Amino acid sequence: MAAKENWEKVSPEEKHPRKVFGLAAKDTSGALSPFTFSRRNNGDDDVTIKILYCGICHSDLHTIKNEWKNTIYPIVPGHEIVGTVIEAGQNVQKFKVGDKVGVGCMVNSCRSCSSCSQNLENYCPKMILTYNSVNTDGTITYGGYSDMIVVDKHFVVRFPENLPMDGGAPLLCAGITVYSPMINFGLNEPGKHLGVVGLGGLGHVAVKFGKAFGMKITVISTSLRKKEEAINKLGADAFLVSSDREQMTAAMGTMDGIINTVSAKHDVTPLIFLLKAHGKMIMVGAPEHPLELPVFPLIMGGKILAGTFVGGMKATQEMIDFAGKHNITADIELIRADYVNEAMERLAKSDVKYRFVIDVGNTLATA
Ligand SMILES: NC(=O)c1ccc[n+]([C@@H]2O[C@H](COP(=O)([O-])OP(=O)(O)OC[C@H]3O[C@@H](n4cnc5c(N)ncnc54)[C@H](O)[C@@H]3O)[C@@H](O)[C@H]2O)c1
Ligand SMILES: [Zn+2]
Ligand SMILES: [Zn+2]
Numbered sequence: 001m002a003a004k005e006n007w008e009k010v011s012p013e014e015k016h017p018r019k020v021f022g023l024a025a026k027d028t029s030g031a032l033s034p035f036t037f038s039r040r041n042n043g044d045d046d047v048t049i050k051i052l053y054c055g056i057c058h059s060d061l062h063t064i065k066n067e068w069k070n071t072i073y074p075i076v077p078g079h080e081i082v083g084t085v086i087e088a089g090q091n092v093q094k095f096k097v098g099d100k101v102g103v104g105c106m107v108n109s110c111r112s113c114s115s116c117s118q119n120l121e122n123y124c125p126k127m128i129l130t131y132n133s134v135n136t137d138g139t140i141t142y143g144g145y146s147d148m149i150v151v152d153k154h155f156v157v158r159f160p161e162n163l164p165m166d167g168g169a170p171l172l173c174a175g176i177t178v179y180s181p182m183i184n185f186g187l188n189e190p191g192k193h194l195g196v197v198g199l200g201g202l203g204h205v206a207v208k209f210g211k212a213f214g215m216k217i218t219v220i221s222t223s224l225r226k227k228e229e230a231i232n233k234l235g236a237d238a239f240l241v242s243s244d245r246e247q248m249t250a251a252m253g254t255m256d257g258i259i260n261t262v263s264a265k266h267d268v269t270p271l272i273f274l275l276k277a278h279g280k281m282i283m284v285g286a287p288e289h290p291l292e293l294p295v296f297p298l299i300m301g302g303k304i305l306a307g308t309f310v311g312g313m314k315a316t317q318e319m320i321d322f323a324g325k326h327n328i329t330a331d332i333e334l335i336r337a338d339y340v341n342e343a344m345e346r347l348a349k350s351d352v353k354y355r356f357v358i359d360v361g362n363t364l365a366t367a
Helices: 004-009 058-064 165-172 174-184 201-212 224-232 245-250 269-274 313-325 337-348 360-366
Strands: 018-025 032-039 046-055 081-088 100-103 106-108 148-152 193-197 216-221 238-241 255-260 275-283 304-307 332-335 355-358
Touching: 018 148, 018 360, 032 148, 032 337, 046 100, 046 165, 046 360, 058 337, 081 148, 081 165, 100 165, 106 148, 165 174, 165 201, 165 313, 165 332, 165 355, 174 201, 174 255, 174 313, 193 201, 193 269, 201 216, 201 255, 201 313, 216 224, 224 238, 238 245, 245 269, 255 269, 269 275, 332 337, 337 355, 337 360, 355 360
Parallel strands: 193 216, 193 255, 216 238, 255 275, 275 304, 332 355
Antiparallel strands: 018 032, 046 081, 046 148, 046 355, 081 100
16 A cells, blocks of 8 residues: 555545445435446555444435435445454454444544544534545445445444344444433433324434333324324334424423424424423424424523434444343335335335334345
């Protein structure tokens, strides 16, 4: 390999000599098709992972369709990655070949800013996303719909031995995205009442974490369709249909907090009314279009509206260890890699219970 000072002159092929097979979207149709690309050699601080499973997050769907207007094509999505270590650099003590590991939404950050020094790499201005980011060497990052990934050890977590790897994969994004605000906003205390808006990938995991914390959980959804499962299967205590005025009025002022996971534009006013005084609604869903913000219902009750993005690496390890201890996994539909385009169409219609996970290890090679 060339000396560091000549790094800029090194060809992309030399920087990234290892061939990888994956699925990429090449334009705003979002259609995913086979794509061969390359990754860097395993450095001293790196871990190379054979990817076995990758969850399909709604962010993957937003991104392949360029709904957030920042997509760099071709794009290989996927940031709910679980696999086994096949190579570990000489500075890597934490992992060895054969270990089960996970990678989430980030693969690097500056390590020295105030966010990084508080274990909040997720808010580092130089944070590098697992896909669709410009890496430190100027190349674009590619995600987990692929057979192998090379990641700095700091951004790899140990995967609990007792959890199934397929059902556990969604914890790497969906899990940490709901767990982190619950911890940081005190919405993890036994007996507190938490509302979960949107019962998709993130929402159903929020219900499970909430129950493990000993909270009262109410799911707020647009249709009655998911009520029975929410209560009987996921363990929610109550279910509100957001269009049912009577139900919504009766529940006003009852919730300590709400985790809002809705992926599209919606009216937040009736949700804010559900909060007690000083209640908090945490926005984690990332709709393409801005929402309208009614100020009066916030003012009258001293309520808090916040947004959060995944969680730091320390919190991600804590989250997955907690999930291991409480046997929390996502309810998944395990799919073959060649089903991914149909899965995306179904995800767009909320037709999934509750997370698609691609069986990368067994099916990607033939996609
Ligand atoms: N903040 C973060 O760090 C973070 C991390 C992951 C995902 N996300 C975002 O969170 C959102 C949810 O992700 P997901 O993977 O759980 O998606 P999902 O599709 O599995 O779930 C979204 C839920 O929202 C509901 N919904 C959709 N449109 C709605 C509407 N108009 N009104 C009410 N409900 C509606 C759906 O029925 C579904 O239950 C996405 O926007 C995603 O990009 C954010
Ligand atoms: Zn995600
Ligand atoms: Zn930083």
